[in-house]
Amino acid sequence: MRAAEIRTAGQPPVVAVRAEPEPGAGQVAVRVTAAPITPLDRLCASGTSYFGVPATPYVPGVQGVGLLAGTPVWFATAAGMRPGDGSMAECAVAASADVVVLPEGADHALVAALGLSAVAAWMCLTGTGQLAAGETVLVLGAGGVVGQSAVQLARVAGAGRVVACARSETALERARRLGADATVGLEDGEDVEHLAQRLEAVAGPVDLVLDPVCGLPAAAALRTLRPGGRLVNLGSAAGEVCPVPSAVLRSRSLRILGYTNNELSADERREALRTVVGQAMTGALTVDHERVPLHDAARAWSRPGRVVLVP
Template sequence: MRAAEIRTAGQPPVVTGRPEPAPGPGEVAVRVTAAPITPLDLLCASGTSYFGVPATPYVPGVQGVGLVAGSPVWFATTAGMRPGDGSMAECAVAALSDVVPLPEGADHALVAALGLSAVAAWMCLTGKGELAAGETVLVLGAGGVVGQSAVQLARVAGAGRVVACARSEAALARARELGADGTVRLEDGEDAEALAERLEAAAGPVDLVVDPVCGLPAAAALRSLRPGGRLVNLGSAAGEVCAVPSAVLRSRSLRVLGYTNNELTDGERREALLTVVVQTMAGALTAGYERVPLHDAARAWSSPGRVVLVP
């Protein structure tokens, strides 16, 4: 079979021939139909993640979509986090507990593109963020798949108003197409106070912030929250540190919450993923992505935006 293979940490994969993997006890073989290149894949393969330098060679891909005995499934792997191979191949092996049967008719490439990114967005909104009907949601990093998903899923979950914040005008235009009521563009050199003023002007008092970026945008977003508001952080694309005066937090009794998909049980992940899939099939959820043949994995490895490899 063909597979993308990380041979040296920090280097793009090489597409090569490999024997098909054989499932062990509690595992199943999956004929892969779509495998996304996600930020976690890039981080693990770089050798700089908190999982350490991965044992090489290995096949990357922490999630994918495929067929088991002809039936469609989504599946997860621990490739790059623990020894073992992932989804970026014509065939993969997954633990039965990491396999979720999909409805017939689901778009494999779209489900792969959304995957755990959309699961995270949904859980930040409805789980950790405790979104109530009619509340105002501010989505930072709206150009990424998590942000795109959060803009759409906030509406599904009952938000009254959704405002998107991103660095590029193209990302904001896309957010408006996806249903954002207002948008705010990040400006170079702007401080947190100035950005907070513009966020409040666009959104009014915010109830919930979905924050995949941290850094200055999060510091500004906290200043736009109403008393008792919540910010859920799930990433650090804009910086590892969010500088906020204690008085901002205390004077409004704000809640700053952290989220990771790793805290989900298998059942919670399954339920959230199927919610995502149902929304794609209903036309309420989509994402921008590039479909690339598996043999072009090296070229696509560092492409901007979400890439889905198709064997």
């Protein structure tokens, strides 16, 4: 079979011919139909993650979609985090507990593109963030897959108003197309106070901020929250540190919450994924993605946006 191999940490994969993997105890073999290249895949392959330098060579791909004895499934792997291979191949093995049966007719590439990013957006909104009907949601990083998903899923979850924040005009236009009521663009060289003023002017008092970026945008967004408002952080695309004066937190009794998919049980992840896929099948949820043949994995590895490899 063909597979993408990480042979040296920090280098793009090389497409090679490998023997098909044999499932062990508690595992199944999946004929892969779609495998997304995610930020986690690149981070693990870089050798700079807190998981350490991965043993090479290995096949990357922490999630994928395929056929299990003819039945469409989504599956997860620990490729790059623990020894073993992932989804970027014509065939992959996964633990039975990490396989979710998909409805017939689901778009495999779209499900792969959404995957755990959309699961995270949904759980941040409805679980950690405790979104209530009619509340105002501010989505930072609206150009990414988590952000695009959150803009749409906030509406599904009952938000009264959704405001999207992103850097590029393309991302802002897409957010409006996906249902954002208003958008705010980031400006180069802008300080926290100025961005906070612009966010406040557009968003008004915000109930919930979904934050996959941290850094300056999160610091500004905190200043737009109403008393008792919540910010849920699930990433650091804009920086690892969010400078927040104590007075900002104390004066309005704000809540800063952290989220990771790693906290989900297999059942929680399965139910969230089924919800996400159901919304995609109704047309209420989509995400920009590019389908690329598996044999072009090396050239697609660092391409911006969500790339889905298809054998």
